[in-house]
Amino acid sequence: MMSEKSPIEMMEIVAGGFGDLLERVVFVGGATTPLYYEDVAATRIRPTTDVDCVVEIASRGQYNIFEDELRRIKFKNDMKQGAPLCRWIYEDITVDVMPINEQILGFSNRWYPEGIRNATIASLPSGRGISILSLPYFVATKLEAFKNRGGGDFRMSHDIEDIVIVLDSLFDFNRMHSAPNSVTQYLQEEFKIIINDDQFIESVSGYIGYSQTSTGRAMRVVDFMKEYSLKK
Template sequence: MLVTDAAVLDDIRFTDDVDLVIELAGISEWQRLTERLAAKNFKITGEDEVNCRFRFNDVIVDVMPSDPAVLGYANRWFVEGLANADKFTLPSGFVIQIFKPTYFLATKLEAFSGRGKGDPYHKDVEDIIILIDGRPELLEEISQAGSELKAFITAGIRELRTLDGTDYVIESSGSVQVNPGRGRIIHARMKDLGNA
């Protein structure tokens, strides 16, 4: 949904999980939500390290409250991301909200430095690289973002560029494997994003 470059679309891996962000008024609402999800066959199996993870058949669904008081953690960009989300109509006609690309990128950068512990091989980095590769208009979108969001993204991209292993992650991405010239495009875009 956020990738707009047709040259990249065919090379994106299918995700094995779905991330949902939800606003809840407290732990009691979280308990009610888990009961409603359990009634629809969403299960917390106990085999996962994170307490927001449900399984629905073979699909992993991470339901993350925007309020850190609910589960003890949250991403600082969830609240703003939800407030500025775009509506998207699925082929089924069901309407969902998705984060704007700038907020999606900010949440991934926050997750990378948090749960990813700055590891360039973390799955959030792969998502960041795919977005940068597959969305040529991202630089313009970031340049039009609010100053705090823009500063966070540019600092995060600059940090990511300095890490050992980032080059390997870029060169290992699906679109670069199919078209090695894409690596230069991604590096150039990351440089521009770090200076936005």
């Protein structure tokens, strides 16, 4: 169910709810997308159903302890049928709290461990700071999530949509060039694949929207991805 609150409002509430645990979590996923925007006025915000966070925990025992701490601060396990083990409810907001170790719950994202080590601080409107992935890792986790969900139609993917609207919002692409070689090489390889897919090119125009400037903006995003994939 889509929340009536904006992603920023949801993160404000969840960040406040974490209390002393806030410094241990890194916010990831679609809710964080607006925090990467530069041209905020020209960029739409995609509604989202939940807030995703990752925490650096090495064992199931440590995760059990962390779960107890979440319950202490009034986070409740989501007991709905089909809800994943990482899902919590806080003040009617769905919150997924995922350990970076895939062995604990059986799922993760290959870029979470490295992304956490290279996290950055973003300020919410309240002035509260939260940890988020740096932009290259955000894009990498979105590409990996798209692949983990089976790939499929670029035109129907929120992961691809988030990548496109963030890149479109940037005044320049400098932040994409500040990344370790590992994630840079991954992005280059993935960009090389998708920019040669006509369906992806079509999706870029669709996500940016149709206006007098949209064709140029879509070309700008695709041209950047081409240049990035070829950089030494």
